[in-house]
Amino acid sequence: MESPSICHDDHPIRAALQELNRGRELAKQLMRVVPGRKQPLDFDDEGGLRTVKNLATSISASFTEAISILNQSGSAAADDETSRSWASPDGRARHNNKRRKNLHTWAKLAPALADDGHAWRKYGQKDILNAQYPRNYYRCSHKYDQGCQATKQVQRTATDPPMYRIIYYGDHTCRSLSNLKPPRHQSQIILNSTDGPSSRLLSFCSNPIPNPVGAKPQSHEDDDGDLLLFPMAVAKHQSQSQSQKQRPLGARPAPPLTTSSSFSGDYFLSPDVMTLDSSAPPMTVLSSASDQGEPDVISPGVYSCTTSTDRTHNTCTDDYDHHHALDLDMDIMVGDDFGDVFLAI
DNA sequence: GAAACTTGACCGGAGTC
DNA sequence: GACTCCGGTCAAGTTTC
Numbered sequence: 001m002e003s004p005s006i007c008h009d010d011h012p013i014r015a016a017l018q019e020l021n022r023g024r025e026l027a028k029q030l031m032r033v034v035p036g037r038k039q040p041l042d043f044d045d046e047g048g049l050r051t052v053k054n055l056a057t058s059i060s061a062s063f064t065e066a067i068s069i070l071n072q073s074g075s076a077a078a079d080d081e082t083s084r085s086w087a088s089p090d091g092r093a094r095h096n097n098k099r100r101k102n103l104h105t106w107a108k109l110a111p112a113l114a115d116d117g118h119a120w121r122k123y124g125q126k127d128i129l130n131a132q133y134p135r136n137y138y139r140c141s142h143k144y145d146q147g148c149q150a151t152k153q154v155q156r157t158a159t160d161p162p163m164y165r166i167i168y169y170g171d172h173t174c175r176s177l178s179n180l181k182p183p184r185h186q187s188q189i190i191l192n193s194t195d196g197p198s199s200r201l202l203s204f205c206s207n208p209i210p211n212p213v214g215a216k217p218q219s220h221e222d223d224d225g226d227l228l229l230f231p232m233a234v235a236k237h238q239s240q241s242q243s244q245k246q247r248p249l250g251a252r253p254a255p256p257l258t259t260s261s262s263f264s265g266d267y268f269l270s271p272d273v274m275t276l277d278s279s280a281p282p283m284t285v286l287s288s289a290s291d292q293g294e295p296d297v298i299s300p301g302v303y304s305c306t307t308s309t310d311r312t313h314n315t316c317t318d319d320y321d322h323h324h325a326l327d328l329d330m331d332i333m334v335g336d337d338f339g340d341v342f343l344a345i
Numbered sequence: 346g347a348a349a350c351t352t353g354a355c356c357g358g359a360g361t362c
Numbered sequence: 363g364a365c366t367c368c369g370g371t372c373a374a375g376t377t378t379c
Contacts, residue, residue: 121349124370139371
C-alpha cells in the first residue's frame with residue numbers, strides 16, 4: 001500500500017484529525033482489498049483468532065473513535081480547568097462532584113476490558129445522555145488505605161466491534177501492581193503527554209522499548225527488532241527527557257497543571273505507519289510527561305491527549321484559528337493491532 | 346464477615362431564559 | 363438570578379466470596 005504524503009494542516013489538532021481520518025480511510029481500503037481473507041493472522045489479546053478482515057474493522061473503528069475523542073477531549077479538559085471549586089459556599093467540606101482538577105487525564109480505547117495492573121473498585125454507574133451504554137466509575141482500591149486518587153471511567157462505545165473507552169483521572173500514588181509493561185511484541189505509539197515541552201518518542205518495533213530514555217533515539221534498528229525512531233521525536237526526546245524512564249500505567253506522578261502548548265506542529269503519525277504496510281514493523285512510540293521525566297508506557301496501543309485550556313478554546317473543532325490559547329498535548333499509542341487507543345486528556 | 350457491587354440520591358457546574 | 367439539566371460521587375442496601 002502506498003504511503004500517502006503528509007500534508008498537515010497548520011493546526012496540530014486538525015492535523016492529527018486529518019491523520020486519523022487518513023488512517024480510517026486506509027483501513028477501509030484494506031478491508032476492500034482483502035475482503036475474503038479468513039485465515040487468522042495471529043491471536044488477539046483475548047486469544048481469539050484475528051483475521052485481516054476483523055483487524056481492518058477494528059482499525060477503522062479505532063480511528064473513528066479516536067477522532068470522536070479528539071473532538072470531545074478538549075471540552076472535557078476545559079471543564080477541568082474552569083470548574084474548579086471544591087467547597088460549598090457555606091464552607092462545608094464537600095466532595096468534588098465534578099471532574100477533579102489538576103489531575104493527569106488520559107483515555108484508552110480498547111476492544112476489551114483488560115487488567116491494567118491496578119486494583120479498581122467500582123463506585124458508580126451512570127446512564128449518560130445520548131450514550132447507548134452506561135458509564136461505569138471506578139476508583140483505586142487503595143483510595144483510603146493509601147490515599148490514591150486515581151479514578152477511571154469505562155464506557156462501552158457503540159462501535160462495531162464493541163470498544164471500551166477508558167478514561168483515567170489522576171495518577172496512582174499507591175503501591176499496587178502497576179506492572180503495565182506492555183507484553184512483548186505489542187507495539188505502541190505515544191505522542192507527547194501532559195505539560196510543557198514533553199518528550200515524544202515514536203518508533204516501530206516488535207518489542208516494546210525497555211527504556212526509551214536510555215535508548216539511543218537515533219538508533220534505527222532493523223525490522224527484527226526493534227527500535228526505530230523518527231528524528232523529530234528524537235530531537236524532542238533528547239531535549240528534555242534526561243530523567244525519563246519507562247513507567248507503567250498509573251505509576252506516573254501527577255504533572256503540574258500549568259500546561260504550555262507542546263503540540264506545535266510535531267506530527268509523528270507517519271503515513272508509513274498508518275498505511276498498515278505489512279512490511280513495516282509494528283510500532284512503538286513512547287513519550288512522557290516531561291517534567292515527570294518518565295514516558296507513559298501505558299499499554300499496547302494508545303492514543304492519549306492532554307489538554308489544559310479554557311473551555312472556549314477547547315472544542316477541537318475546525319475553528320482552530322480562534323483557539324490560540326489551546327494547549328493540548330497528545331499522546332497517541334497504537335498497538336500493532338490498533339486495538340487499543342489512548343487519549344490522554 | 347469482609348469486600349465488592351448496585352443503584353437511588355445528592356450535589357454542583359453549566360446552559361438557558 | 364432562577365431554573366433546569368446533566369455528570370460525578372456518595373452511601374445504604376445487596377450480593378459474592
